[in-house]
Each structure stands twice: as C-alpha cells, then as structure tokens.
Amino acid sequence: MNGLTIHEAAPITGWSPRMLRYIERVGLVEPARTAAGYRLYGPEQLQRLRTLRELLAQHGFGLAELGFALRLRDEPELRAAVDQWLDAVPERPAEVSPDDWLRWEQEKHQALLAAVNLREMEIA
Amino acid sequence: MNGLTIHEAAPITGWSPRMLRYIERVGLVEPARTAAGYRLYGPEQLQRLRTLRELLAQHGFGLAELGFALRLRDEPELRAAVDQWLDAVPERPAEVSPDDWLRWEQEKHQALLAAVNLREMEIA
DNA sequence: CCAACCTTACCAAAAGATTGTCAAGGTTGG
DNA sequence: CCAACCTTGACAATCTTTTGGTAAGGTTGG
Numbered sequence: 001m002n003g004l005t006i007h008e009a010a011p012i013t014g015w016s017p018r019m020l021r022y023i024e025r026v027g028l029v030e031p032a033r034t035a036a037g038y039r040l041y042g043p044e045q046l047q048r049l050r051t052l053r054e055l056l057a058q059h060g061f062g063l064a065e066l067g068f069a070l071r072l073r074d075e076p077e078l079r080a081a082v083d084q085w086l087d088a089v090p091e092r093p094a095e096v097s098p099d100d101w102l103r104w105e106q107e108k109h110q111a112l113l114a115a116v117n118l119r120e121m122e123i124a
Numbered sequence: 125m126n127g128l129t130i131h132e133a134a135p136i137t138g139w140s141p142r143m144l145r146y147i148e149r150v151g152l153v154e155p156a157r158t159a160a161g162y163r164l165y166g167p168e169q170l171q172r173l174r175t176l177r178e179l180l181a182q183h184g185f186g187l188a189e190l191g192f193a194l195r196l197r198d199e200p201e202l203r204a205a206v207d208q209w210l211d212a213v214p215e216r217p218a219e220v221s222p223d224d225w226l227r228w229e230q231e232k233h234q235a236l237l238a239a240v241n242l243r244e245m246e247i248a
Numbered sequence: 249c250c251a252a253c254c255t256t257a258c259c260a261a262a263a264g265a266t267t268g269t270c271a272a273g274g275t276t277g278g
Numbered sequence: 279c280c281a282a283c284c285t286t287g288a289c290a291a292t293c294t295t296t297t298g299g300t301a302a303g304g305t306t307g308g
Contacts (some may be wrong), residue, residue, distance in 0.1 A: 005253080
C-alpha cells in the first residue's frame with residue numbers, strides 16, 4: 001500500500017474527501033489506484049494539493065478557472081480558437097478613414113434592417 | 125457620433141444591452157465612450173461580439189472562463205503561477221525507490237500527527 | 249467473517265455566474 | 279425645455295458550480 005487513502009490525505013492537504021474526488025473529476029490531481037479501485041495519494045499528489053490551496057487563495061480564482069487553463073493546454077483546437085479571438089483587433093480604432101466612417105453611417109440603417117430579418121429567420 | 129449606441133448594437137450582435145455591459149465588465153469587448161460617457165460600438169466591437177457568440181457556443185464554456193483566459197495573458201504573475209502549478213510533476217510516480225517508499229510508510233503516522241497539530245494551530 | 253474502510257451514484261444546500269428589471273439622474277437633438 | 283435616449287447601481291429570478299451528505303454495495307485486515 002504505497003500511498004495514503006482519501007481519508008488520510010484529506011486532513012493533511014486541507015481538502016475534504018468529497019473535494020478530493022471533485023478535484024480529480026475536474027482533471028487536476030489524479031491519484032493512483034489499487035487493483036480494487038481505491039485511491040492512493042503519493043507525495044507528489046499531496047504536495048500538489050497543498051500548493052493548489054495556496055494558488056487558489058493567493059490569486060482570487062477557483063477550480064473551474066484552473067480546470068479551463070488545463071483544457072487550454074490539453075486541447076490545441078480550443079487553445080487556437082481562444083487565442084485567435086483574444087488576439088483580434090486589440091488596437092485603437094483610429095486607423096479608420098473619415099470615408100469609412102461616412103460609409104458606416106450610411107449603412108447603419110441597413111444593418112438594423114438586416115438584424116431584424118435575421119431575428120425573423122431565427123423565429124421561423 | 126462614430127459608432128452605435130448600446131441599444132443599437134444589441135439587436136445586431138444578438139446580445140441584450142444588459143449583457144453588453146456585463147461583457148464589458150468581464151473585460152472582453154470594451155467600446156469607446158463619448159465625452160459624456162455613452163458607449164460607442166464600432167465595426168471591430170460588433171464583429172468581436174458576433175464571433176464571441178460563436179466561440180462560446182461551439183466549444184462549451186462561458187464568459188467567466190474566457191475572462192480568465194484574458195487575465196492569464198494580461199497578468200504575467202498569474203500566468204507564471206498557473207503555468208508553474210500545471211507543469212509540476214506530470215510524470216508517473218515510478219521513479220521512487222523501494223527505500224523511499226519504506227521511509228514514506230514510516231513517516232505516515234508522523235505526518236498524520238503533524239496534520240492534527242496544524243489543525244489545532246488554525247483553530248487557536 | 250466482520251468492522252471499518254473504500255467505491256460510485258444520487259439528492260440537496262450553499263455559493264457564484266448569468267440575465268432582467270427598475271430607480272435616480274445626466275445628455276442630446278430639435 | 280422636453281422626450282427619448284444614455285449612465286450607474288441595486289435587487290432579484292434563474293441557472294450552474296461547488297460542497298456535503300447519504301445509500302447501496304465492494305474490499306481488507308485481523
């Protein structure tokens with residue numbers, strides 16, 4: 001039996017047994033298992049669980065956010081989509097010429113009508 | 125008046141005025157302002173708001189998660205802390221020698237006692 | 249074999265995120 | 279100046295996430 005059971009690991013790490021299972025389901029800190037399926041927390045896992053407490057406490061975020069950060073590094077497609085959206089047009093809207101703005105103003109009413117049409121299409 | 129007001133931008137983007145303010149508070153899509161403080165949505169913001177709809181719908185996550193991804197790129201300290209935690213010991217716990225495991229087993233009882241002491245210190 | 253563990257799977261309370269609505273007040277175009 | 283916008287802020291309904299508990303059943307050490 002090379003590791004601590006969930007009820008032994010709980011008081012050491014500061015998490016409840018319930019939360020240790022939850023943390024595992026989110027994908028952070030996955031302990032080894034015995035042949036029968038019992039969780040076994042080794043030194044690495046215990047250390048990780050302790051630092052996890054500090055990490056969440058010091059910067060103000062939760063398990064969901066950290067789980068999302070994990071997804072971002074595990075799923076390249078997701079990472080790419082998010083990065084692409086975040087990278088888009090962060091610059092000042094100053095490079096638009098007066099002509100463009102004029103055209104924009106003229107198309108404003110048109111755009112509103114288009115939106116109404118879109119709404120109707122969604123309803124139908 | 126180079127841009128759409130919040131009630132004009134709403135039907136075009138598919139978000140409600142309330143949500144446009146919420147999206148701004150999360151840090152995604154911040155429109156320009158008039159001297160009096162009125163929000164002005166330009167072509168970039170409108171495009172961003174439309175793609176935001178798709179992004180959230182296609183991959184299953186919400187504004188909070190995307191807001192956290194934004195924080196990760198805006199706050200280097202946060203990024204470093206999260207990366208450091210996620211990078212830690214992802215390898216199999218197979219490199220531990222039997223001697224180490226023996227020592228670990230012997231220290232197990234000791235660790236539990238230490239945990240109890242810690243608990244008492246927190247209470248006091 | 250039995251007491252004391254462990255497992256998964258639910259139900260539900262507490263907390264947080266999302267969304268609407270309303271109130272009090274400032275801005276603007278005619 | 280007035281109607282029709284806009285602003286921020288607060289309260290609240292709703293939905294999801296977080297957390298605890300409990301039930302039904304398998305595992306283990308003595």
